Amino acid sequence: MATEALDELHSQALTLSESDRAQLAHDLLKSLDIPADKDVSGEWDVEIERRIEQIDSDSASFLDRDTFRRQMEAKIKGK
The missing domain is CATH 1.20.5 (Single alpha-helices involved in coiled-coils or other helix-helix interfaces)
Known part of the structure; x- marks a missing residue:
């Protein structure tokens, strides 16, 4: 309450x-x-490096904010 x-x-x-x-x-x-888990922190470092490599190699795909927001709202609504 x-x-x-x-x-x-x-x-x-x-x-x-x-x-x-x-x-x-x-x-x-x-x-x-909660306090950061050191194992998770290391995994995030690996993921960040992977994403940077995708961006640098032009293999990453991006969404504009409005498209992302529409997609997330649809997921939340179960569509």
Whole structure:
């Protein structure tokens, strides 16, 4: 059950711009993260290198923000 303070904060957050809400959501989620797993960190390093190589070799494919957003909304809605 939400408290009055939480309700007020929620209302205020919804008045923020989309980019500010995204930054706030990112910061809140990040505050919930558990300490980094060293094995996972190493795996991310490998993945980042793989993606950089794809970009450098022109084999990477990209989506513009609007297309990505539409695709993610469709996935969330189960379409």
